Amino acid sequence: MIRVAAVGDIHMGPDTQGLLRPAFETLPDCADLLLLAGDLTRHGTAEEARVVAQEVRGLPVPVVAVLGNHDHHDEQPEKVMGILQEAGVRVLEGEGTVVECGPARVGIAGTKGFGGGFVGRCAGEFGEPLMKEFVRTTRRSADSLRGALEELGEQECEVRVALTHFSPVADTLAGEPPEIFPFLGSYLLAEAIDTAGADLAVHGHAHAGTEHGMTAGGVRVRNVAQPVIQRAFNVYQLHTTSDGAAVPARDQAPTVG
Numbered sequence: 001m002i003r004v005a006a007v008g009d010i011h012m013g014p015d016t017q018g019l020l021r022p023a024f025e026t027l028p029d030c031a032d033l034l035l036l037a038g039d040l041t042r043h044g045t046a047e048e049a050r051v052v053a054q055e056v057r058g059l060p061v062p063v064v065a066v067l068g069n070h071d072h073h074d075e076q077p078e079k080v081m082g083i084l085q086e087a088g089v090r091v092l093e094g095e096g097t098v099v100e101c102g103p104a105r106v107g108i109a110g111t112k113g114f115g116g117g118f119v120g121r122c123a124g125e126f127g128e129p130l131m132k133e134f135v136r137t138t139r140r141s142a143d144s145l146r147g148a149l150e151e152l153g154e155q156e157c158e159v160r161v162a163l164t165h166f167s168p169v170a171d172t173l174a175g176e177p178p179e180i181f182p183f184l185g186s187y188l189l190a191e192a193i194d195t196a197g198a199d200l201a202v203h204g205h206a207h208a209g210t211e212h213g214m215t216a217g218g219v220r221v222r223n224v225a226q227p228v229i230q231r232a233f234n235v236y237q238l239h240t241t242s243d244g245a246a247v248p249a250r251d252q253a254p255t256v257g
Contacts, residue, residue, distance in 0.1 A: 008204020
């Protein structure tokens with residue numbers, strides 16, 4: 001059994017230093033790794049990134065993250081990424097990483113993602129250059145996610161997880177105004193996940209959304225934005241069969257508040 005802890009949209013700043021650290025220190029009791037699904041800061045400043053870094057520095061479980069739109073706001077995402085990496089966080093953007101969880105190898109493919117909407121109500125690569133670039137940005141992100149998942153599939157990983165900030169499905173946006181769905185995610189991310197294969201997809205971004213969803217191909221999707229899960233993190237269990245194949249994720253209520 002592999003226990004995946006995840007949270008996004010923690011939006012940390014100097015006034016929240018130390019808020020999550022006590023809960024994170026309990027992770028070895030209930031999880032094998034921690035995923036951070038973007039919007040770790042409020043405005044993407046180096047000062048805020050250092051606060052996040054202190055929350056996760058030296059944790060006894062691996063920490064893997066993607067950035068969110070807030071982490072790009074100050075237009076220095078590379079600096080935010082560097083501060084987190086210096087604290088031992090594996091920050092992904094269009095790539096994958098393998099985490100050793102006991103005898104099991106867990107592959108995580110990560111990208112921020114982008115908007116565009118969902119089948120039947122989505123933007124297309126047509127018209128003005130700005131609209132074309134909007135959709136192409138999402139397509140490039142989805143392509144990189146698919147490629148990273150495919151590469152992990154060749155590395156004998158028992159479990160593969162897709163980690164994004166923007167949502168791959170509309171299911172987990174329920175509760176948000178439908179008018180803003182195109183700015184909360186894209187079906188292209190789900191297509192990438194279903195094409196390459198994954199055992200679990202985790203995202204944030206939709207503060208008023210819903211935790212549970214599923215891709216058309218049957219991959220379970222979880223919205224772990226902190227305003228949705230209302231705790232420091234949630235834990236999702238992935239069981240592997242005797243031949244190493246993963247069985248569907250089961251949610252586990254963590255013992256932290």
